Structure formats: C-alpha cells, structure tokens
C-alpha cells in the first residue's frame with residue numbers, strides 16, 4: 001500500500017493535448033475509477049502512472065518516491081491490460097513468476113509465492129496450463145495474479161473487464177474489488193462504463209478532454225453533478241434552461257416556473273435545472289408535488305423493471321420519465337394522451353449554466 | 358448444390374496442383390529409358406544413376422550450401438530490418454521499405470544480369486572474382502530471399518500485441534530482457550515462415566543463378582536444366598523426386614514446431 005500523487009501533469013501528443021494540467025491524489029487503500037468518454041485521456045493518464053508515457057510537464061509521486069523520470073520497469077506498479085497481455089509462450093506459473101524472476105527471487109520462494117497468488121484468484125492447479133488453454137475470465141485472473149504477486153505500490157487497470165461477457169464482468173469485477181480491499185491496494189481503474197465505476201470504486205473521477213471535471217463518491221456525483229456533462233454522463237437527466245429567481249424558484253426560457261432546491265447560485269444567475277427521470281411521478285400522485293406540468297405522452301418503452309415514458313409539452317424539449325414497475329401496476333396510456341407530471345423541489349438539482357451543451 | 362459445386366471445384370484445383378508432382382514421382386520409378394505408358398516395370402535404378410552423376414551430386418551440395426547461408430543471412434538481417442521498419446518512424450522509412458522489397462518486383466533474369474555486370478566490375482577494379490566461388494551466388498540468393506523474410510517477419514510483428522511487451526516491462530524487465538524473453542519468442546512464427554520460404558525460394562531458383570554460376574559451382578536446378586538439354590530419361594524425375602522429398606521433409610519438420618496453417 002502506498003499513495004499516489006499526480007501534480008499538474010500535462011501530456012501533448014504533437015498538437016493534441018491528451019492530459020491538461022491534471023492533479024489527483026490517492027492516499028492509502030482506495031480504488032478510484034477514471035471515467036469519461038472515449039478519447040478523454042484515461043488510458044494516457046494510466047500509462048503515465050505506469051511510466052509508458054512520458055509527461056510533458058508535471059510530477060508523479062508514488063509514496064515518497066518521485067517517479068516522474070523513473071523508467072516503467074523500476075516503478076513497481078502492477079498493470080492489468082484490456083487484452084490480458086499474458087505471455088503466450090509461458091505457462092501460467094511462468095507468467096505469474098515472471099515479475100519475481102525479474103526481482104531475482106530464488107526459485108523455491110518464487111514457486112511458493114506463485115501458488116499463493118494463484119490461490120488468491122482461485123486458480124490453483126492451473127500452474128502448467130498455457131494461456132490459450134484458458135477462458136477469458138481465467139486469463140484475466142492470471143493477469144491479476146501476475147500483477148499482484150510482485151506486491152505493487154499501485155495497482156493499475158485499463159478497462160480490465162471490457163473483453164468479458166456480462167456475467168464474467170460481474171464476477172471478475174467483484175474479485176478485483178475484494179482483492180483490492182483485502183490487500184489494501186492503492187488502485188486506479190479505467191473504464192468508460194458508469195455501472196462498473198459505481199459498482200467498484202470508492203471514488204469516481206470524471207474526465208473530459210484531458211481534465212478532471214468532477215470527483216467524489218458515486219452518490220455524490222450522481223446527486224450533485226456540477227455540470228450538464230457530468231449529469232448526463234452518469235445516468236440520464238432532463239434539463240431546463242433558465243434563471244434562478246429570488247425565493248427559491250426557477251423560471252425557464254419557455255416561461256415555466258418551478259420551485260427548486262437550495263443552491264449557492266446567485267439570484268438571477270443563469271442556470272440549468274436537472275431533474276432525474278426517476279424523480280418524476282405521473283398521474284394523480286403528481287398533483288400533490290411541488291412542481292407539476294401538463295404534458296402529452298409521446299412514447300412508452302417497457303424495460304422490464306422500468307417503464308420509460310417520453311413526455312412532450314409546449315415550451316420545452318421532451319422529458320423522460322422512468323417508472324418502477326410493480327406487478328399489476330404498470331403504467332399504461334395511449335400516445336397523445338394528456339397526463340400530469342410532477343416532482344418535489346428537493347429531488348431536482350440546480351447547475352450553473354456555462355453555456356456548454 | 359452450391360456445396361457440391363464448391364467441393365468439386367476445390368478438388369479440381371487440388372488435382373491441378375498435385376497431379377504433376379505425383380506424375381514426376383511416378384515416372385522416377387519407370388523401368389524404361391523412354392517415357393512409355395504403361396511402364397514395362399518399376400525400378401530404383403534412376404536414383405542410383407542420379408547419385409552416381411557428379412554433376413547432380415555437386416549441384417545438390419552447392420545448392421544446400423548456398424541456400425543455407427543465404428537463408429540464414431536473410432532471416433537475421435530480415436528480422437532486424439522488419440523490427441526497424443515496423444516499430445520505428447524515421448525519415449526515409451518508406452524508401453527503405455521499397456528498396457528492401459524491390460527484388461520481388463524486378464524479374465530474376467534482369468536481377469541476374471545486373472548482378473553479373475556488377476560482379477564483373479568488381480573483378481575488374483578490385484580483382485576479386487565473386488563468380489569463381491560460391492560467394493556471388495550467396496549474395497544473389499540473399500537478395501532474392503530477403504524481401505520474403507522482411508515481409509513475413511514484418512507481418513508477424515504488425516500483428517503482435519504490444520501490451521504483452523509492456524506487461525513484461527511493467528513487471529520489471531529491462532528492454533534487453535523484454536526482447537529476448539518476450540519479443541523474440543513471439544516472433545518465432547514469422548522467423549520460421551521466413552526461413553522456410555527463403556529455403557524453398559532459393560532452393561528452386563533457376564533464373565537468377567543461371568547468370569552467376571561458374572564451372573564447379575553449379576546449383577541443382579541448373580544441373581537439371583543442363584542434363585535435360587541432352588538427355589530425356591527418368592534420371593531427371595528421380596532428381597526432382599529427391600528435391601520434392603527435401604522440401605516435404607522440411608515442411609513436416611517445421612510443422613511439428615510451428616503450425617504452418619497459422620503462419621502462411
């Protein structure tokens with residue numbers, strides 16, 4: 001266990017700025033997820049920590065050690081790759097023992113630690129297999145054992161689950177999380193799958209265009225997104241553009257007025273009101289809520305545990321509503337039918353509007 | 358129905374490719390100096406005849422020496438060239454690539470004439486006669502097979518997952534260790550394919566060698582051609598059968614180590 005400090009790091013690939021003056025600190029046994037759309041620099045940042053990409057400027061520190069100028073083979077990080085990256089010409093035991101061999105650990109000790117590492121990932125008895133004789137999930141677990149057997153200071157994972165099917169993704173993901181907690185590893189997990197990030201990480205770091213847009217726990221970020229990008233990247237949301245008014249109300253550009261939650265935005269500031277689809281109620285129960293809207297049903301999609309209803313009304317874009325399905329209580333209506341939609345003031349969230357889309 | 362057509366087409370193509378080989382091997386055992394059908398009987402006589410003929414024997418030895426040395430040089434230098442071409446960006450990379458592949462495009466005869474003139478010029482100016490020894494042949498054959506080596510090893514490198522090497526580095530391996538413990542073993546398929554192709558292309562080559570051989574340094578295909586000018590008996594079929602056996606044995610041995618269907 002160590003800690004990781006990234007300080008004002010920038011990376012330029014020619015004219016492309018992949019990482020833009022980014023700082024991040026991870027102290028102790030914490031798993032953080034780097035989350036963001038394709039091309040936002042997640043892999044680049046991870047590879048900079050591992051030492052495969054040189055920072056254009058800024059410093060990287062692991063524990064007390066400034067590793068900015070240390071080559072990757074001396075950084076003592078354990079990296080997991082999307083493609084497993086096992087050595088195809090070596091057996092499982094040779095794969096897992098490779099890092100120990102590089103550290104000149106004597107053979108007996110090496111074999112002992114290889115067996116321990118394999119039992120961590122429940123692969124005892126697979127020592128003499130070759131990678132191609134194993135399934136994807138098993139291969140990734142060999143890769144995990146191989147990375148952990150060297151007792152890395154930081155554990156780095158670049159989309160480790162993306163080549164696995166849904167069931168394995170869940171189980172290998174849980175295994176990673178369990179090992180990370182048991183061994184107290186300082187870990188960075190790259191993903192563009194928000195579910196994975198929410199499921200595994202202590203802290204989410206949402207990135208965009210080489211910068212950190214927001215960081216915090218999953219529920220922090222979901223309930224208090226600081227911009228439209230985060231609100232729509234993590235889950236779905238309905239946005240109303242408008243202005244905050246005195247006395248806790250909000251008027252939209254289309255002339256609607258809503259009661260809204262407390263916020264530190266100044267009165268009169270231009271803002272976005274973000275209302276999550278699951279916060280909205282329909283029908284009679286909506287009439288008792290703080291904000292109500294007369295709308296028309298524009299579409300209904302049945303999604304098993306949820307029903308998604310698309311609503312249209314004058315003066316704004318369509319909004320999306322998600323209703324929990326309970327047996328015998330599924331929402332039914334004709335397209336074009338009038339319906340009342342409503343939500344409580346506290347379930348919405350005000351975001352400063354910087355004019356981004 | 359389409360399946361039937363497809364399979365008969367495949368069979369026809371296979372027959373087209375294999376029949377001449379079968380025919381030559383068959384003829385090698387005919388107990389007759391002329392090609393008569395059906396043969397009056399079968400014999401090993403022509404193999405003994407071929408083995409007694411010093412021209413074939415020397416040709417075979419010369420071919421093996423030239424092929425072995427040229428293939429070795431081409432695989433080594435081809436591997437290095439392929440690594441540089443695939444892994445590094447540098448000015449003149451395209452030009453180097455084109456240069457290394459050019460012997461594939463130039464007709465062998467033209468290449469042979471050019472080399473012949475070049476060797477004569479060297480003999481005139483430096484008094485080193487490359488044609489009087491096997492050296493000229495080895496140089497020519499290296500040129501002939503190098504493009505194959507670069508291509509095959511390069512294709513293998515392009516398909517290689519770089520993260521495997523990064524994993525080794527991440528686990529503490531220095532760059533030299535990464536190369537010898539990971540990169541080189543992963544290049545094995547390409548290297549084996551390159552060695553195999555080099556061997557076959559060089560072993561069978563007639564046109565290029567034709568202009569560069571000198572008395573006493575004749576390759577097997579040239580010996581065969583010269584024999585055919587004055588004789589038409591199954592000896593030549595016996596020699597060809599030996600050639601076919603050498604290549605078949607090579608393919609079989611190679612296949613034991615690297616599955617050929619995966620690399621070619």
Ligand SMILES: Nc1ncnc2c1ncn2[C@@H]1O[C@H](COP(=O)(O)OP(=O)(O)OP(=O)(O)O)[C@@H](O)[C@H]1O
Pocket residue numbers: 013016017018036037038039040041042043044045192
């Ligand atoms: N070696 C490189 N040379 C040039 N540009 C690069 C290089 N590596 C990355 N980039 C650029 O840097 C930016 C960030 O890339 P990066 O691979 O870090 O994105 P990512 O967040 O991992 O995306 P994804 O989710 O698709 O994996 C991209 O614009 C990419 O084109």
Ligand SMILES: [Mg+2]
Pocket residue numbers: 042043044
């Ligand atoms: Mg990536």
